[in-house]
Amino acid sequence: MFFQTVLVSVIAILLGLALNLAGYRFFMILLPIWAFFAGFSATATAITGFWGTGFLTTIFSWVLGLLIGLLFAALAYLFYYVAIVILGASVGYLLGVGFMTWLGFKLGLVTVLVGLALATIFALGVWYLKVPKVLIIVLTALAGAASLLAGLFLALGIIPLTDLEWGLVGAVIRQSGWWTLVYLAVAGVGAWVQWQMIAPSYQLDAYTRELALA
Numbered sequence: 001m002f003f004q005t006v007l008v009s010v011i012a013i014l015l016g017l018a019l020n021l022a023g024y025r026f027f028m029i030l031l032p033i034w035a036f037f038a039g040f041s042a043t044a045t046a047i048t049g050f051w052g053t054g055f056l057t058t059i060f061s062w063v064l065g066l067l068i069g070l071l072f073a074a075l076a077y078l079f080y081y082v083a084i085v086i087l088g089a090s091v092g093y094l095l096g097v098g099f100m101t102w103l104g105f106k107l108g109l110v111t112v113l114v115g116l117a118l119a120t121i122f123a124l125g126v127w128y129l130k131v132p133k134v135l136i137i138v139l140t141a142l143a144g145a146a147s148l149l150a151g152l153f154l155a156l157g158i159i160p161l162t163d164l165e166w167g168l169v170g171a172v173i174r175q176s177g178w179w180t181l182v183y184l185a186v187a188g189v190g191a192w193v194q195w196q197m198i199a200p201s202y203q204l205d206a207y208t209r210e211l212a213l214a
Contacts, residue, residue, distance in 0.1 A: 005161045009154035011037070012168075016148025020190030023140020024133060025197055031083040034143060035076035038090035040069035041164060042115075045097065048165045049112035056162075084136065085123045091139050092122025094146055098169030102180065107165055115167070133198060141190035145183055146172060 015037060018030055043065040044056050056062060076083035096118030100111040129135060146168035153159045153172065163171045173180040 005154055008161060008164075009151045012147045012151030013155065014151075016144045016146070016151055018144070019140045020144025020148055020186065021193050022197070023144055023190070024137050024194050027136060027140070028080075028083075030140070031087060032073040032077040034090070034147075035083065035086045036069040036073035037147070038069075038086070038094075038143075039072035040065040041167065042090060042093055043068040045107070045165055045167055046112050046116075049107050049109060081127070084126050087136075087139050087143065088126035089119040089123040091142050093119035094167045094169040095122075095142070097167040098146075098173055101166050101170035101174045102177075134195075137191050137194045137198075141187045141194060143168075144190055145187035149179070149183060149186060 015030070015033060018026060019034060023030060044061050047058075047061045047064065056065070072086050076086050093115040096115035097107075097111055099118075100114050101107075105111050126135065126139075149172045150159075150164065150168040153163075153175070154161065158175065159171055163174075166174055169183065172183050
């Protein structure tokens with residue numbers, strides 16, 4: 001378990017930093033990696049919630065998680081809009097499960113269904129809004145902040161690997177109400193940094209042009 005914890009924490013920290021601070025600039029490189037990571041962890045979380053098994057304690061959860069993760073990664077690599085939808089859906093799912101955790105719900109059928117419902121709403125919203133640059137920045141900043149903080153928590157021994165059954169967001173904010181504010185602050189800083197990278201060549205009215213061209 002020690003080796004798995006170290007490996008997951010390093011991957012989560014590096015991926016979190018990249019997504020949080022440069023998610024838009026390196027979008028096409030980072031999204032397949034995030035899609036695999038999110039697909040794997042979300043599948044494992046859903047299996048735990050539906051069947052009440054321990055997090056990643058069965059061969060079935062590992063195999064299905066790897067298959068879903070690879071499928072999401074392949075789709076994100078091959079299709080630009082699918083990559084955005086997966087990003088939106090995964091962030092929605094993490095926020096949904098995290099919100100239920102914040103309310104004090106245990107991981108179970110209701111929590112997973114709320115996560116799936118929010119994932120659907122985010123996916124449809126991303127598709128309807130035609131993926132403006134600002135939306136990509138916000139979503140990657142939120143995803144990156146969750147991955148970064150969860151990875152740091154694992155590395156520092158604040159949480160065990162099994163706490164990821166609550167999802168990246170849930171694993172962070174269930175520690176303390178203050179960590180919810182820290183999570184939002186880190187996401188905000190990441191979004192600001194990303195915006196500064198594209199601001200010189202991007203105007204707010206460009207969103208209208210993007211919609212017209214989509």
